[in-house]
Amino acid sequence: MLEIKDLHVDVDGRQILNGLDLVVEKGSVHAIMGPNGSGKSTLAHVLAGKEDYVVTGGQILFDGEDILALEPDERAARGLFLAFQYPLEIPGVATFNFLRTAINAQRKKRGEPELPVPDVMRRVREAAAKLGIDQDMLRRGLNVGFSGGEKKRNEILQMALLEPRLCVLDETDSGLDIDALKIVSDGVNRLRSPERSFVVITHYQRLLNYIVPDVVHVLSRGRIARTGGKELALELEAKGYAQYQEEAV
Amino acid sequence: MAEVAIIKTAAEQQLAAGWQEAKGRLPGPALLRATAFERFAATGLPHRRVEEWKYTDLRALMRDAKPLAEAPDGAAKARAKEAGAALSPIEGRRLVLVDGSFVAELSDLAALESGLRVRSLAQALATGDRAVTGLIGTVAPTDDVAVALNTAFMGDGVVIEIAECATLTRPLHLVFVSSGRRPASVFTRSLALIGARARVMLVESHEGPEGCDDQVNTALELAVGDEAHVDHIKLTGAGAGSLHISSLMAAVGARARFNEFLFTTGATVVRNQLFVRFEGEGTVAGIRGATLLQGRQHADTTVVADHVAAACTSRELFKSVLDDESRGVFQGRITVRPNAQRTDAKMATHALLLSEGAEADNKPELEIFADDVQCGHGATAGALDEDLLFYLKARGIPAKEAQSLLIEAFVGEAVEGIEHAGLRDALMEQVAAWLKARG
Numbered sequence: 001m002l003e004i005k006d007l008h009v010d011v012d013g014r015q016i017l018n019g020l021d022l023v024v025e026k027g028s029v030h031a032i033m034g035p036n037g038s039g040k041s042t043l044a045h046v047l048a049g050k051e052d053y054v055v056t057g058g059q060i061l062f063d064g065e066d067i068l069a070l071e072p073d074e075r076a077a078r079g080l081f082l083a084f085q086y087p088l089e090i091p092g093v094a095t096f097n098f099l100r101t102a103i104n105a106q107r108k109k110r111g112e113p114e115l116p117v118p119d120v121m122r123r124v125r126e127a128a129a130k131l132g133i134d135q136d137m138l139r140r141g142l143n144v145g146f147s148g149g150e151k152k153r154n155e156i157l158q159m160a161l162l163e164p165r166l167c168v169l170d171e172t173d174s175g176l177d178i179d180a181l182k183i184v185s186d187g188v189n190r191l192r193s194p195e196r197s198f199v200v201i202t203h204y205q206r207l208l209n210y211i212v213p214d215v216v217h218v219l220s221r222g223r224i225a226r227t228g229g230k231e232l233a234l235e236l237e238a239k240g241y242a243q244y245q246e247e248a249v
Numbered sequence: 250m251a252e253v254a255i256i257k258t259a260a261e262q263q264l265a266a267g268w269q270e271a272k273g274r275l276p277g278p279a280l281l282r283a284t285a286f287e288r289f290a291a292t293g294l295p296h297r298r299v300e301e302w303k304y305t306d307l308r309a310l311m312r313d314a315k316p317l318a319e320a321p322d323g324a325a326k327a328r329a330k331e332a333g334a335a336l337s338p339i340e341g342r343r344l345v346l347v348d349g350s351f352v353a354e355l356s357d358l359a360a361l362e363s364g365l366r367v368r369s370l371a372q373a374l375a376t377g378d379r380a381v382t383g384l385i386g387t388v389a390p391t392d393d394v395a396v397a398l399n400t401a402f403m404g405d406g407v408v409i410e411i412a413e414c415a416t417l418t419r420p421l422h423l424v425f426v427s428s429g430r431r432p433a434s435v436f437t438r439s440l441a442l443i444g445a446r447a448r449v450m451l452v453e454s455h456e457g458p459e460g461c462d463d464q465v466n467t468a469l470e471l472a473v474g475d476e477a478h479v480d481h482i483k484l485t486g487a488g489a490g491s492l493h494i495s496s497l498m499a500a501v502g503a504r505a506r507f508n509e510f511l512f513t514t515g516a517t518v519v520r521n522q523l524f525v526r527f528e529g530e531g532t533v534a535g536i537r538g539a540t541l542l543q544g545r546q547h548a549d550t551t552v553v554a555d556h557v558a559a560a561c562t563s564r565e566l567f568k569s570v571l572d573d574e575s576r577g578v579f580q581g582r583i584t585v586r587p588n589a590q591r592t593d594a595k596m597a598t599h600a601l602l603l604s605e606g607a608e609a610d611n612k613p614e615l616e617i618f619a620d621d622v623q624c625g626h627g628a629t630a631g632a633l634d635e636d637l638l639f640y641l642k643a644r645g646i647p648a649k650e651a652q653s654l655l656i657e658a659f660v661g662e663a664v665e666g667i668e669h670a671g672l673r674d675a676l677m678e679q680v681a682a683w684l685k686a687r688g
Contacts, residue, residue, distance in 0.1 A: 049642075073643075084643075087640075088636060088640045102646055141658075
């Protein structure tokens with residue numbers, strides 16, 4: 001589903017990703033762990049198409065097609081979703097209207113008919129209820145006045161409604177207490193399917209107790225330093241990242 | 250006369266010639282008009298060294314002065330029938346002025362609510378109605394030059410009187426239409442006298458054919474009685490003139506609610522000036538606006554909030570969206586007089602620059618002569634937030650649509666201040682249309 005080949009990325013003239021290779025098969029959950037500054041968030045943003053990240057080499061193939069030339073909205077319409085580490089607040093854009101606009105923009109791009117408002121409302125209401133998001137939050141400005149946990153839940157709500165095929169979760173566990181972490185993880189687990197893949201980026205092993213990965217990668221100095229099964233996460237938890245960052249500073 | 254030396258530009262000379270030609274036939278108070286013209290003649294058109302007009306230099310902007318508008322003919326009236334239709338959802342009582350003349354047959358004067366009286370200003374002046382002539386220029390006096398020109402040349406307008414305690418369930422909709430027959434100067438003056446505890450929403454819309462080259466100078470004197478609740482909304486739309494100057498002179502009584510809104514998308518050069526005097530204690534006022542400009546449009550919003558009485562609250566919020574090479578100007582002065590203790594006055598202006606060539610100018614002024622007050626101002630100008638755009642795009646929303654969402658949200662914050670839901674929706678539809686036309 002996703003194949004990254006020898007990816008090199010500069011941010012503000014500094015090379016952050018340095019020959020990264022990664023293959024994510026359909027239906028699998030890959031965790032990417034790594035010390036601070038190893039390039040985890042850069043990878044997430046480059047996948048989604050953020051403009052100020054300059055790809056200086058390599059390819060990102062999604063369903064066999066290079067998506068590097070595509071705009072962020074085109075990537076989203078093809079089924080790529082990034083759950084932000086820091087979801088943004090947009091006053092004046094009501095959450096419900098935002099969801100409806102996003103759903104229908106993607107459908108339009110895929111040549112599907114727009115969903116009528118009542119259908120969107122029903123879907124949103126059902127998905128929101130599962131995540132414990134109340135109706136009042138949907139009427140408010142997007143993420144405005146939401147707690148950290150509410151913002152993360154709202155990301156998962158968007159993910160559930162947009163039905164992407166590849167979900168990239170950028171430190172979704174950061175800033176969550178244990179209850180919120182459980183709600184968010186349950187939300188993600190409900191979306192697991194043989195047709196959908198996940199790239200779960202995290203600093204800590206804790207999240208992976210709830211979202212159990214098939215494959216764990218260690219990212220260090222802009223490339224995959226090691227790949228293993230879920231037990232690799234436990235090993236990192238026990239030993240830390242020291243062996244991966246001796247030259248990182 | 251020494252003053253004559255001031256008259257030197259072509260526009261000033263044409264105004265002076267127009268005055269000589271017209272003063273004998275203009276209806277009503279000749280002395281008032283002559284005094285007002287003298288006020289103009291003493292200084293000429295305001296220019297950039299006149300502080301109040303610093304950013305809107307009329308001496309430079311007015312290449313000429315158009316001849317006074319003629320009374321509308323049948324064709325002009327026929328074209329005016331559809332004017333203001335964008336606001337039909339508010340089901341207002343339409344009072345229509347074509348090329349500055351009140352047109353009764355286009356206006357909805359049937360079954361006036363009790364306590365409402367509507368007349369043409371020209372008629373009131375022609376019949377020498379002292380109740381009207383005696384009021385002109387007295388509601389909230391100003392020595393502004395544009396207002397003086399209006400007083401000198403005013404042709405027609407609407408005189409609205411609303412009795413104490415009267416509640417108008419239908420908004421009054423003043424529809425100002427330029428026919429665009431030939432470029433003309435249009436001077437309208439209206440009076441709205443709102444009795445104590447009355448309730449009314451007054452909407453003004455100004456429009457004309459695309460590219461209309463009229464020079465419009467419109468003024469409204471608004472007296473808001475004690476405990477009255479008055480909303481005044483002015484829309485300056487497409488075809489509202491190559492030069493459009495509008496002055497509101499409002500005097501607000503005690504414990505009243507007053508909401509002003511300026512919505513500006515049209516005309517080439519616009520000057521909206523608001524002179525609001527708080528004359529009674531405990532009034533709460535919202536003074537807001539939204540301006541959307543493109544091409545080389547220029548819109549100047551100048552607000553003078555004069556707190557004369559104590560314990561009034563005024564909130565100002567102005568948003569402007571500036572594309573291409575347009576220029577948005579905001580000048581806001583808050584004056585707190587010595588007796589106006591416990592005044593709470595705040596003013597905020599925000600400009601969104603959509604292009605490198607757009608310009609926002611901002612000049613807040615606070616003049617505070619009382620010691621127990623809260624006053625503040627804030628201003629921002631900047632481009633759309635790239636991170637917010639990325640967030641929306643990452644959800645599948647194309648760039649242009651993402652920009653439109655953010656712009657609508659930006660403007661919406663001001664439009665929300667309008668109490669009438671139907672009017673809010675109508676204005677947001679106009680915002681959406683503006684964004685769509687932007688392509």
